[in-house]
Amino acid sequence: MMYRSLVTGCGAYLPAQIVTNAQLAERVETNDEWIRQRTGICQRHIAAEGEMTSDLGVAAARDALDAAGVAAGEIDLIVCATSTPDETFPATATRIQHRLGVPQGAAFDVQAVCSGFVYGLSVADNFLRVGQAKKALVIGAETFSRILDWTDRSTCVLFGDGAGAVVLEADKAAASANGSGRGVLSTHIYSDGSHHDALYVDGGPSSTQSVGHLRMEGREVFRHAVVRMAEAVDAALEANGLTPGDVDWLVPHQANIRIIESMGRRLNLPSDRVVVTVDRHANTSAASIPLALTEAVGDGRIQSGDLLLMEAMGGGFTWGSALLRW
Numbered sequence: 001m002m003y004r005s006l007v008t009g010c011g012a013y014l015p016a017q018i019v020t021n022a023q024l025a026e027r028v029e030t031n032d033e034w035i036r037q038r039t040g041i042c043q044r045h046i047a048a049e050g051e052m053t054s055d056l057g058v059a060a061a062r063d064a065l066d067a068a069g070v071a072a073g074e075i076d077l078i079v080c081a082t083s084t085p086d087e088t089f090p091a092t093a094t095r096i097q098h099r100l101g102v103p104q105g106a107a108f109d110v111q112a113v114c115s116g117f118v119y120g121l122s123v124a125d126n127f128l129r130v131g132q133a134k135k136a137l138v139i140g141a142e143t144f145s146r147i148l149d150w151t152d153r154s155t156c157v158l159f160g161d162g163a164g165a166v167v168l169e170a171d172k173a174a175a176s177a178n179g180s181g182r183g184v185l186s187t188h189i190y191s192d193g194s195h196h197d198a199l200y201v202d203g204g205p206s207s208t209q210s211v212g213h214l215r216m217e218g219r220e221v222f223r224h225a226v227v228r229m230a231e232a233v234d235a236a237l238e239a240n241g242l243t244p245g246d247v248d249w250l251v252p253h254q255a256n257i258r259i260i261e262s263m264g265r266r267l268n269l270p271s272d273r274v275v276v277t278v279d280r281h282a283n284t285s286a287a288s289i290p291l292a293l294t295e296a297v298g299d300g301r302i303q304s305g306d307l308l309l310m311e312a313m314g315g316g317f318t319w320g321s322a323l324l325r326w
């Protein structure tokens with residue numbers, strides 16, 4: 001490959017409004033203890049009325065550009081991972097492109113639900129590797145609160161709104177470095193459409209001409225999540241000649257603390273090497289990995305040279321992993 005992608009900055013945005021488990025218990029038959037024990041979630045952020053996925057995405061993107069020291073005018077690729085676009089079309093990425101004042105390049109959405117960020121990273125990384133783009137923004141932005149059935153306690157307690165973003169820059173020197181060099185080492189993405197009924201939204205432009213609500217068989221998703229993500233992690237390590245012992249940080253999709261902890265155990269990682277935000281953010285779908293990354297970079301946990309492992313699974317099913325050296 002001619003180039004390798006370096007993450008030169010990351011950023012985040014969370015809507016101001018916080019909804020606690022106790023507040024949810026006023027709306028549906030649930031309680032703080034059930035939610036905490038089953039999921040690890042204590043609270044979630046919910047977008048304000050009129051605040052859209054693109055608003056969240058723009059804020060996270062600006063934060064990432066600032067961190068990278070890159071001007072919006074230098075960006076030539078925007079990939080926005082979202083399952084909750086502002087509109088059926090155009091892509092939310094194009095709205096973000098306009099708001100940021102990016103005058104060139106391509107902007108499009110990637111739809112892989114909770115695996116969206118890993119998918120988006122994979123797409124952008126491949127553009128950069130072959131030289132088709134030089135500086136990319138990969139954004140995960142979601143307003144799942146808009147597609148939840150707020151009368152269904154088995155799903156409405158699990159999700160939150162938010163956005164995270166990274167700036168990726170094509171780097172020639174990193175491409176010629178060996179496996180110890182910095183940047184995105186690999187991405188592995190997968191899907192299996194036979195599991196549609198376990199996690200889907202019961203609406204859309206071509207089926208019902210409405211937006212619909214999220215429907216989920218929680219147990220079925222749980223069972224597959226651990227197995228599938230473990231396979232993706234094994235593929236990532238094997239492709240790079242690395243072992244679980246080489247991983248410094250697990251930066252996982254944040255769906256459920258039990259899924260996160262079981263992945264950590266499988267990798268033999270001490271719990272303080274696993275980045276957890278699910279307690280405060282709940283499941284923000286495509287936004288959860290860049291939100292977690294930004295937190296752990298911001299507080300100094302993640303240091304230059306560290307090996308980061310990302311993994312996710314979502315509706316489709318889709319799943320995948322990414323390995324990168326910070």
Ligand code: ACO
Nearest residue numbers: 030034038114153154157218219221222225255256313314
């Ligand atoms: N409050 C109180 N009780 C509840 C609630 C609630 N919010 N929701 C469900 N219950 C009840 C159920 O009605 C059921 O009662 P019953 O036994 O009287 O019928 C009981 O709790 C157990 O329900 P289960 O669904 O079997 O609970 P489970 O232990 O499987 O936990 C959960 C449910 C948390 C959804 C779990 O299956 C899970 O985390 N699955 C993974 C799903 C997920 O993370 N999806 C995110 C999208 S995909 C991804 O990102 C990986």
